[in-house]
Every structure is written in structure tokens, then in C-alpha cells.
Amino acid sequence: MPELPEVxxxxxxxxxxxxxxxxxxxxxxxxxxxxxxxxxxxxxxxxLRGARVGTPRRRGKYLWLPLEGTGHCVLxxxxxxxxxxxxxxxxxxxxxxxxRVRFADTEGxxxxxxxxxxxxxxxxxxxxxxxxxxxxxxxxxDPLDPAFDETAFHTxxxxxxxxxxxxxxxxxxxxxxxxxYADEALWRSRLHYDRPTATLTRPRTTELLxxxxxxxxxxxxxxxxxxxxxxxxxxxxxxxxxxxxxxxxREGRPCRRCATPLRRSPWMNRSSYFCPRCQRPxxxxx
DNA sequence: AGATCGCCCTGCTTGC
DNA sequence: TGCAAGCAGGGCGATC
Numbered sequence: 001m002p003e004l005p006e007v008x009x010x011x012x013x014x015x016x017x018x019x020x021x022x023x024x025x026x027x028x029x030x031x032x033x034x035x036x037x038x039x040x041x042x043x044x045x046x047x048l049r050g051a052r053v054g055t056p057r058r059r060g061k062y063l064w065l066p067l068e069g070t071g072h073c074v075l076x077x078x079x080x081x082x083x084x085x086x087x088x089x090x091x092x093x094x095x096x097x098x099x100r101v102r103f104a105d106t107e108g109x110x111x112x113x114x115x116x117x118x119x120x121x122x123x124x125x126x127x128x129x130x131x132x133x134x135x136x137x138x139x140x141x142d143p144l145d146p147a148f149d150e151t152a153f154h155t156x157x158x159x160x161x162x163x164x165x166x167x168x169x170x171x172x173x174x175x176x177x178x179x180x181y182a183d184e185a186l187w188r189s190r191l192h193y194d195r196p197t198a199t200l201t202r203p204r205t206t207e208l209l210x211x212x213x214x215x216x217x218x219x220x221x222x223x224x225x226x227x228x229x230x231x232x233x234x235x236x237x238x239x240x241x242x243x244x245x246x247x248x249x250r251e252g253r254p255c256r257r258c259a260t261p262l263r264r265s266p267w268m269n270r271s272s273y274f275c276p277r278c279q280r281p282x283x284x285x286x
Numbered sequence: 287a288g289a290t291c292g293c294c295c296t297g298c299t300t301g302c
Numbered sequence: 303t304g305c306a307a308g309c310a311g312g313g314c315g316a317t318c
Binding site: 032079080081096116117118119160161162166268269 | 288289290291292294295296297
Binding site for chain 3: 001003061077078079080081117119120169171178179268269270271
């Protein structure tokens, strides 16, 4: 499922293949894909028509295409299974094709939003003076953002009565981290997912953030190599990075540090993968 | 207001 | 073989 590195790979692909092009026609094949565009499919298509796409931007897992001179943008979230593909005209429709955007040029390609589980979607929003879609204002900067405020993040962690994995997944504290990279960064940091945030020292927070960045950069480097054509790569999986995972999905397999079999625990209606030896659970609160 | 829970959705896997 | 349950899970609104 796409987390920050996968979304950034898509952003780069869109910058290369869609930036600077002018929209001709938009076709909405499934209304749920634009459910966050409250004015509906016809309005969505009308307002895209004739707009020129600027440089795609991203914050966390949100991606948007500024529409030059309109004060608006097309916001995209890939959800669990969303893909943005640049395909030649006439390529067979994907089974879960939801939105098609044609351009007013002769490049011979179109933009497609494909989404099996329809957790993702496209919508149009005003862009605020700081360059963000209005509905993204509550999303924190992501750890690859040079302006990410590590001190503020640490302070927020200490103030929260929460646990470290919950905090990593809280997009208002830090964005772009999903279940996979949270488990990977916690494994690298030897932190148990239920460690109370209030117990983290500043050096531990720094170390954790360093591992979040390292694992994301490693995934980004690999994901980037698979992008070399008209295909704007998001395969809905971890791509080539999957083989590099140390924790996620490795239940029962030996820890790469200590050989102890990894465990999977039900957690918030999903799963946490961890090493029971390297990542000791916190002492129960009294 | 911060924390928690349930829901949205479909395809693959598992179990009876 | 067939069907149902389980699982994957990001984000958001409702609730406490």
C-alpha cells in the first residue's frame, strides 16, 4: 500500500509526464472516486477543462496538481490501492479504472486513476496562501520535509498520553508514515509499539526519526529505479523494497539481528510485527 | 480537546 | 467445491 515513498515516486512521475500539460476532457467512471468533490462529477470535469497543470506537490501521502492561474488544485489520495498511471490512448481500460483525464496536446498519453478498493480519490480544492490545499492544512509536515520541526515533534510526543506507534501513524503529528514503515522504523529503533510516548527521551526521538527517514529514503531509492517509462509507478505494494523489509509481514521468521522469531500482534484492527527480544514491551502501568 | 472506535471497500486467503 | 469469515488498512466522523 502506498506510503510516503511510493507517493513521492508517483509525484516525480507526474512531474515528468503531466506537468505543463493542459486538460482537455475528464471522464469520471466511478462516482466514489470523486466523493470528496462534493459538487459532483460534472463540476469536476468542467473545472478541469482547459486548466494547465503546474508542478505536482506532496505532503505525507497527499498529492496535488496545482491548476495554474485558478487558485485551485486537483488533490489525490491513493488510499489503499490507488494508482495514477500515464497510459497511451487506446491502452485497454484497467479493470478498476475510475477517472480518465485527456490532455489538449499530441503527446498521445492520458492520465488514469485506477483504484480497486476505492479508499482513494480525486477532488478539487482551493490552494491556501502557503501553497496547500485547504483540506490538507491539518496534515503535519513529513519527515523528509526540510522544514520538519523535530523539536516540536518531540515536545508533542512528550505531551501526549499515547503510545509510539499510534503517534507515528497520527498524520497531525508526522505525516507519510503508514503501518509498514512504522513497524520498520520501530524495529530499527528497538522500540516496542506500545511504548508510551511520554517516556521517550530527546535522543530516542532523534534516533527514531533518523530510522524513519532512513527506511523511507531506502525505499524511495529503490522505487525510483523502477520508474522509467510512461508508467507512473505505484503498484499498490511495497515494490522492490518488499524484499528489504525487516519486520513487516515477517511473522515467525527470524529476526535479522537476533534470530528470534518475529511476532504479529493484533493492533488497532490491523497488525504490528516486532521482535519480542529486541523490542521489549514496556512495563505495564500501575 | 485529546483519545478511541467504527465504518468505508474489494479481492485474496483460510477454514469448515 | 462452495461459501463465509478473516484480513489488508488510511482517513474521517462520531463519541466519550
